[in-house]
Structure formats: structure tokens, C-alpha cells
Amino acid sequence: MLVSGKDVMKHAHENGYAVGAFNVNNMEAIQAIIEAAEELQSPVIIQASQGGLKYAGVKYIAAMVKVAAEAASVPVVLHLDHGTEFLSQVQCLQAGWTSLMIDASHYDFQENIAKTKEIVEMAHQVGVGVEAELGKIGGVEDDIAVDEKDATYTEVEEAYEFVCATGVDYLAIAVGTAHGPYKGDPKIDFTRIAQIKARLNIPLVLHGSSGVPKESIEKAIAAGINKINIDTDLRQAYHRAVKKFITENPDEYDPRKINTPGKEAMKEVVKDKMRMFNSVNQAWR
Numbered sequence: 001m002l003v004s005g006k007d008v009m010k011h012a013h014e015n016g017y018a019v020g021a022f023n024v025n026n027m028e029a030i031q032a033i034i035e036a037a038e039e040l041q042s043p044v045i046i047q048a049s050q051g052g053l054k055y056a057g058v059k060y061i062a063a064m065v066k067v068a069a070e071a072a073s074v075p076v077v078l079h080l081d082h083g084t085e086f087l088s089q090v091q092c093l094q095a096g097w098t099s100l101m102i103d104a105s106h107y108d109f110q111e112n113i114a115k116t117k118e119i120v121e122m123a124h125q126v127g128v129g130v131e132a133e134l135g136k137i138g139g140v141e142d143d144i145a146v147d148e149k150d151a152t153y154t155e156v157e158e159a160y161e162f163v164c165a166t167g168v169d170y171l172a173i174a175v176g177t178a179h180g181p182y183k184g185d186p187k188i189d190f191t192r193i194a195q196i197k198a199r200l201n202i203p204l205v206l207h208g209s210s211g212v213p214k215e216s217i218e219k220a221i222a223a224g225i226n227k228i229n230i231d232t233d234l235r236q237a238y239h240r241a242v243k244k245f246i247t248e249n250p251d252e253y254d255p256r257k258i259n260t261p262g263k264e265a266m267k268e269v270v271k272d273k274m275r276m277f278n279s280v281n282q283a284w285r
Contacts, residue, residue: 171202
């Protein structure tokens, strides 16, 4: 069932777990995520970045996720990840998205507030939840790049002022993670997460979570994280599985046979993450 991000995030916030938010670009990824969620009875967030929308199309992704969600017994959210363009927000709302992220973190504080508030007011009219970002998360995701030296942590009082001014439903915070593959273990500021959680008392989001050790993920959830974004781990699992299949079957040209190992590899990653996030058996009907 397709539900609002506000409902899923509220449940995670009140019950102390995190919902996995998995990026998709094609049918196989959507199928892998839904199958994993069904088997583990976990709520799930399927998200697409602006790069994903350009690749597959807003309506294509919406249609595929809606078909999958309608057949699923678990709550499914369709979320726009790192939406920087106003047009993308409008197109997603028109296509039936149930959660949006407005990423205006590259603007100054007041401009970030103004742009976020604009999207919140529009989305709330149709019951759609909104995520924003405060601070700058390092790394590269599609066409968004933040150099490590330019990454900045989220300040507690700024976060409180930001949420009060915008009415945003869930907040992505910069606490030491980064987009893309890590060269070493990230140094996450768990104390900062707990302080922001205590001050805001709303669902918090952790970006750049692929490759973060299990112990760090568990500590982040205990400190107050309720949505965890996973993209790179899925891409790498797909790549390894498909590469292995093609190496072992060099004459195979049927895309169905080539994509199936990739899909199954992504499914296992999703299931591992759901167990790690404590979202297993948290689905409601």
C-alpha cells in the first residue's frame, strides 16, 4: 500500500527504529526492494534522485512503484531524494509521490528556510511529507557534489530555528557521513544526533549510509535516526553480481537472465539493512 511519508516516519519516530530509504533507477531495483519488505514485513521508502528521474522518467518510476505498492501488504513510500529543482517537486506531486525532499542546503540559512517553506506549504495541501537538509553532507550523489573541506555539521539551535520556521516533517542532518564509497570508517557525531533529536523531537534522516558499519548504524538509531538512505551498496551489489554472471556466461545475451542475479543481490542487501535498522515486523495494515 502506498502511504504518506509522514505516516511512516511518525511510526518510526514513535517506535524507535529506522526505515530504509533505497534509491531506484529501474524495475529490478523496485522489485528487489518490495520483495524484501514483504518477506520481512518492514515498511519501506523507495526513492529516486533527480538523476534517477532523468534516467527513467518521473511517470515511469511512479507507475512502477504504484503497481508494486498496490500489490504489497506493507506500507510503501515513494520519495524524491535530493530534489533541488522546484519543477521536479511539482512533477513528483502531480505524478503521485507521497514524500518529497527539498535540498536547499547549498544556499545560505535564510534562503534554505524560504525555499523549504515554499515546498512544505505546497506538499502539505495534499498530505505529502517533506524532508529538508541542514548542514552540508560531503561526497557525490548524481549532480550534487560537496567537497570534504566544505562539509559542515548541523548545529542544534539552527536546526530548531529551521524546523520552527519551515514546518518540515523530517530533517536530514550532517553528522559525519558522506555520499558515495568510503575510504575508511566515517566518524559520526552520535552526541550531536542525540542533542538534535532532544531539541526537535521529530524524525531525523541519515544520508550517506552505504558502507557505514553495523555498530555505527545501531548507535545512530539509538541516538534518534529514523530514516537511513542506501544507494551505493545497492549499485555495488548489482554490479558485482552481474559482472560475475557475464564472466561465467560470456555468450549469454538475454537481459532477463543477466539482470536476475543483480536483482537478487540487491534484495539481499535490502534485507540485511532492514534487519540492521530494526524495521522487521514493523509494518502495519
